[in-house]
Amino acid sequence: QxxxxxxxxxxxxxxxxxxxxxxxxxxxxxxxxxxxxxxxxxxxxxxxxxxxxxxxxxxxxxxxxxxxxxxxxxxxxxxxxxxxxxxxxxxxxxxxxxxxxxxxxxxxxxxxxxxxxxxxxxxxxxxxxxxxxxxxxxxxxxxxxxxxxxxxxxxxxxxxxxxxxxxxxxxxxxxxxxxxxxxxxxxxxxTSGNHNLKDIIYTVFGREIASNLLEISAKKPEISIQGYIGKPVIARGNRNYENYFINGRYIKSSVICRAIEEAYKPFMMQHKYPFTMLHFTIEPELLDINVHPTKMELRFRDGEMVYQMVYQAVASALAHKEL
Ligand code: ADP
Ligand code: MG
Missing domain, CATH: 3.30.565.10 (Histidine kinase-like ATPase, C-terminal domain)
Structure with a gap:
């Protein structure tokens, strides 16, 4: 044993x-x-x-x-x-x-x-x-x-x-x-434990990022997105500032990354990768659970649908207000 x-x-x-x-x-x-x-x-x-x-x-x-x-x-x-x-x-x-x-x-x-x-x-x-x-x-x-x-x-x-x-x-x-x-x-x-995402962003990433955020919000019956996009303060050649959570779990998803970066491109200054912090609530049937559970890369049954939804949510937030 x-x-x-x-x-x-x-x-x-x-x-x-x-x-x-x-x-x-x-x-x-x-x-x-x-x-x-x-x-x-x-x-x-x-x-x-x-x-x-x-x-x-x-x-x-x-x-x-x-x-x-x-x-x-x-x-x-x-x-x-x-x-x-x-x-x-x-x-x-x-x-x-x-x-x-x-x-x-x-x-x-x-x-x-x-x-x-x-x-x-x-x-x-x-x-x-x-x-x-x-x-x-x-x-x-x-x-x-x-x-x-x-x-x-x-x-x-x-x-x-x-x-x-x-x-x-x-x-x-x-x-x-x-x-x-x-x-x-x-x-x-x-962290304060007071449920407030902005407070947590402030605590973890600092004032500069926390004071430059746009709210992202989108809702469909089977999937909802809530969170923020902002500019990273230091230009980073990687995706360290992209944070996604699905049903309370930290995950990595190339579909979500691509959708965000595509939507962000027209507004991109020197920063290729925006700061993002998105919480997804998704019906479990839409997730591919055959991925090894300790690996964080997640796949979706319908990646295109998720891509479109994230893209739209980010693009419309950016279109309405400048970062
Ligand atoms: P799992 O989390 O997958 O159930 P673990 O080996 O991590 O398995 O823990 C075994 C069990 O021990 C848990 O199911 C839970 O009942 C108990 N346990 C572990 N840590 C705690 C904790 N901090 N508080 C209360 N119960 C705990
Ligand atoms: Mg455990």
């Missing part, structure tokens, strides 16, 4: 950022309204995620670390239909198999909390402890027991940058959750 977990961990856990992704998504799934992510040395030696979500009942704790134990959905088809981000029940088993994990958790009905320690997949402690409601998850020394994989980690600076980017994307996709990010004891990000 342990070996299987270690091998399979490679699929889910590639680097500190993938650990943070899974744990942060779990916190959001647990209906937390405030989450703190803390890392040291790029997350290679220390990752701590604290949430005020529903917690895990003591008898459920060891079960949550078993492969394919999920309290969430039953099939990949449900991926874009259910509201939860997790679905495979693999993350905790994988993370615990390649690091030293400490978990402190308490539910609203639990009288006391639970502390659980599991090292390289081996259970060490399960004990009662006083704790606030919610969950604190610590993962130490990633890949300490799989040296071959540890070698593939980059420097703490690079790994930390990946974590920071990931936290930003999740903060942007969940404006309803207040997310705090602390790196080497320094506050790096703190």
């Amino acid at each position: 342990n070996t299987i977990n270690k091998i399979a961990a490679g699929e889910v856990v590639e680097r500190p950022a993938s650990v943070v992704k899974e744990l942060l998504e779990n916190a959001i799934d647990a209906k937390a309204t405030a989450v703190t992510v803390e890392i040291k040395e790029g997350g290679t030696t220390f990752i701590r995620i604290t949430d005020n979500g529903c917690g895990i009942a003591r008898e459920e704790v060891p079960l949550a670390f078993l492969r394919h134990s999920t309290s969430k959905i039953k099939s990949v088809e449900d991926l874009f239909t259910v509201s939860s981000l997790g679905f495979r029940g693999e993350a905790l088993a994988s993370i615990a198999s390649v690091s030293q994990v400490e978990l402190i958790t308490k539910t609203s009905i639990g009288l006391t909390g639970t502390r659980y320690q599991i090292d390289g997949g081996e259970e060490k402690t399960l004990e009662e402890i006083g704790a606030p409601e919610g969950t604190t998850f610590i993962a130490r020394n990633l890949f300490y027991n799989t040296p071959a994989r540890k070698k593939f980690l980059k420097t703490p600076t690079t790994e930390g940058a990946h974590v920071a980017e990931l936290v930003e994307k999740l903060a942007l996709s969940h404006p309803e959750v207040s997310i705090r990010f602390i790196q080497n004891n320094q506050n790096k990000l703190h």
Whole structure:
């Protein structure tokens, strides 16, 4: 079982950022309204995620670390239909198999909390402890027991940058959750959790971008688009400033990129890639779910329809007001 977990961990856990992704998504799934992510040395030696979500009942704790134990959905088809981000029940088993994990958790009905320690997949402690409601998850020394994989980690600076980017994307996709990010004891990000997209854009991208935005809004029965387009402050030769979210998930989509860049072309000054931040709400039947779920590139059943809709929405926003 342990070996299987270690091998399979490679699929889910590639680097500190993938650990943070899974744990942060779990916190959001647990209906937390405030989450703190803390890392040291790029997350290679220390990752701590604290949430005020529903917690895990003591008898459920060891079960949550078993492969394919999920309290969430039953099939990949449900991926874009259910509201939860997790679905495979693999993350905790994988993370615990390649690091030293400490978990402190308490539910609203639990009288006391639970502390659980599991090292390289081996259970060490399960004990009662006083704790606030919610969950604190610590993962130490990633890949300490799989040296071959540890070698593939980059420097703490690079790994930390990946974590920071990931936290930003999740903060942007969940404006309803207040997310705090602390790196080497320094506050790096703190979103308000007040649902307001513009506030989040301000917090993550700064004043200059946030004060130069045009609202984008389009609605059809099966698909709606809400968000902003603006000019990137620094000319970038890449698409770092293009952010798309479908039903709460950060995704990449070449169809959406092309539609936006085409519509933006007539207004383009020195910036080829505009700042964009679009939230899509789409009927899951319109999505091609055969794409591997951890890959972020998404395909649509009817790409042309999506292309036209995005193009129109962006073109008409730009036609009405100058950036
Ligand atoms: P998945 O998210 O796919 O269900 P995970 O391995 O990530 O699988 O988590 C296993 C289970 O542990 C979850 O289904 C959930 O019930 C529980 N869990 C994990 N993290 C938390 C958390 N922060 N708060 C409450 N429950 C959690
Ligand atoms: Mg999960």
